[in-house]
Amino acid sequence: MELRLxxxxxxxxxxxxxxxxxxxxxxxxGPTVYDFAHIGNARPVIxxxxxxxxxxxxxxxxxxxxGKGQTTVTYVRNITDxxxxxxxxxxxxxxxxxxxxxxxxxxxxxxxxFRTDVKALGCEPPTFEPRATDFVLPRLDGxxxxxxxxxxxxxxxxxxxxxGEVLFDVRSMPDYGTLSGQNLDEMRPGARVxxxxxxxxxxxxxxxxxxxxxxxxxxxxxxxxRPGWHIECSAMSAAYLGNVFDIHGGGLDLIFPHHxxxxxxxxxxxxxxxxxxxxxxxGFVEVEGKKMSKxxxxxxxxxxxxxxxxxxxxRLQMLMTHYRSPSDWTxxxxxxxxxxxxxxxxLLQSRYTWSxxxxxxxxxxxxxxxxxxxxxxxxxxxRELYSRAKRGTEEEIREFAASCRLMGFRNLNKPGYFNxxxxxxxxxxxxxxxxxxxxxxxxxxxxxxxxxxxxxxVISSEIESSSNIRVxxxxxxxxxxxxxxRQETDTKVNELIEQRNEARARKDFTESDRLRGVxxxxxxxxxxxxxxxxxxxxxEIVQ
RNA sequence: GGCCACGUGGCGGAGUGGUUACGCGCCGGUCUGCAAAACCGUUUACUCGGGUUCGAGUCCCGACGUGGCCUCCA
Numbered sequence: 001m002e003l004r005l006x007x008x009x010x011x012x013x014x015x016x017x018x019x020x021x022x023x024x025x026x027x028x029x030g031p032t033v034y035d036f037a038h039i040g041n042a043r044p045v046i047x048x049x050x051x052x053x054x055x056x057x058x059x060x061x062x063x064x065x066x067g068k069g070q071t072t073v074t075y076v077r078n079i080t081d082x083x084x085x086x087x088x089x090x091x092x093x094x095x096x097x098x099x100x101x102x103x104x105x106x107x108x109x110x111x112x113x114f115r116t117d118v119k120a121l122g123c124e125p126p127t128f129e130p131r132a133t134d135f136v137l138p139r140l141d142g143x144x145x146x147x148x149x150x151x152x153x154x155x156x157x158x159x160x161x162x163x164g165e166v167l168f169d170v171r172s173m174p175d176y177g178t179l180s181g182q183n184l185d186e187m188r189p190g191a192r193v194x195x196x197x198x199x200x201x202x203x204x205x206x207x208x209x210x211x212x213x214x215x216x217x218x219x220x221x222x223x224x225x226r227p228g229w230h231i232e233c234s235a236m237s238a239a240y241l242g243n244v245f246d247i248h249g250g251g252l253d254l255i256f257p258h259h260x261x262x263x264x265x266x267x268x269x270x271x272x273x274x275x276x277x278x279x280x281x282x283g284f285v286e287v288e289g290k291k292m293s294k295x296x297x298x299x300x301x302x303x304x305x306x307x308x309x310x311x312x313x314x315r316l317q318m319l320m321t322h323y324r325s326p327s328d329w330t331x332x333x334x335x336x337x338x339x340x341x342x343x344x345x346x347l348l349q350s351r352y353t354w355s356x357x358x359x360x361x362x363x364x365x366x367x368x369x370x371x372x373x374x375x376x377x378x379x380x381x382x383r384e385l386y387s388r389a390k391r392g393t394e395e396e397i398r399e400f401a402a403s404c405r406l407m408g409f410r411n412l413n414k415p416g417y418f419n420x421x422x423x424x425x426x427x428x429x430x431x432x433x434x435x436x437x438x439x440x441x442x443x444x445x446x447x448x449x450x451x452x453x454x455x456x457x458v459i460s461s462e463i464e465s466s467s468n469i470r471v472x473x474x475x476x477x478x479x480x481x482x483x484x485x486r487q488e489t490d491t492k493v494n495e496l497i498e499q500r501n502e503a504r505a506r507k508d509f510t511e512s513d514r515l516r517g518v519x520x521x522x523x524x525x526x527x528x529x530x531x532x533x534x535x536x537x538x539x540e541i542v543q
Numbered sequence: 544g545g546c547c548a549c550g551u552g553g554c555g556g557a558g559u560g561g562u563u564a565c566g567c568g569c570c571g572g573u574c575u576g577c578a579a580a581a582c583c584g585u586u587u588a589c590u591c592g593g594g595u596u597c598g599a600g601u602c603c604c605g606a607c608g609u610g611g612c613c614u615c616c617a
Binding site for chain 1: 558565610
């Protein structure tokens, strides 16, 4: 088994080998916490969660330590909590509050929202989730920090002070621009942003800038100020992973300038030839065929989507596309993903014991994923496993289950969460069910995504307030609207089913169909079958 | 102006030189009193124009189109 990964820096797919066999070290750029994360933010989180899972699988197999299986995987994903957008948001949302306090409120709230969202997407927490503000000043524990890094850059002649700022001197680094394939002389400085006159080169970027009294700031050798955007990742990656580590990931848009500048800072400060052995970048997300643009309003937050779909649906939709290709978020694709998940969940729920089964190692699917995280072909394989498992042995179901688990789907024991056919039980339920279709879907999603109880009760009471309805959730996760007295209804339903079975037994199909119609009016859909042993006609309620 | 992706059937999405991948949907069939489910099957494709080749969705050139980056968007 070997893992092959595409490296943006060398533009090649190579075999991945950890720099140190005892641990694999990965750093991924995380969110700037000023607002709800959008579906574009979800992609790198899901993609690198898949990689994290795969790396641990390989580590456990002992692929990198002669079969011992003791390699650890360290995954660091930062939280950017110093940024002018945060400052603006804090001033807007908490007017009158001292800025630092308001900023902390904004960042803590947003970071918590983010964690809730990505958990619903089936993403495991990274090993470390450092916040930028904890790494501005030198630390008691001696971990790398931004101020020290900047000092080193100045000492080594890679940075200079000008009008209160500290700037990185790109001309001091001969191979600046390698990652993005940009050539300093061919770039068009100022193409989008005016060039500041105090820079030696237009491409020089800020390491430290002054803060006015009403901006967040830290006391530094260059006065009270705050760090530039890129330096935080240089500091936090070094703090947890060392000066040179295995994998650095993020979105395609971060290649330039963010990652380019990270490389410049880290390599020049540490005097190393590389920063990370592999640079991995996920492609963009579009929304309904158009580029996602916050300024054009063409974007969807993860939170909005989770209000409608189980996180598994978003995850599957994301994994349907190879991570380096563009991915289009459309409602149609969500429906497709949902439909497949429902099938899978139905099979697993009905044929597989979740509690105490010992799962096999999903080696076959891991082999496919090992080709540069080929999730698309892995899903094709998963579909093969599914159709084999459907009429297969216990072993085959277990392999399917184990493979699903490696892909990170959470709710495959609850087919009801994916079931798009809404049902109500009780006379005249049809109208209320169709009237509340959106709310029922929202409720299903809320359960699937383990939304807070308040959210669930708000939606439930919205549905229940409209008339004599009670919301029930079956053990399969199916949301059902129940009218009137459930016990009476159940008794009535059972009677009708019994009468119908009798009618069918005496081949009175007119009566049988009439009774099925009566049941349908009560929201009950039947599925007929013959008892495999006695051959007696039976029926079950479709839920 | 420079750099970089991408363009496959109703939809999604694989496929880097040689039998309609696969999934969703549609349609048909088997089964079933009917329906549902399940199973089986059919259908529709490679943006355009050149070139290389016995043979190209796959390689080369060009055009067109879409998208991204060129200082703080994942």
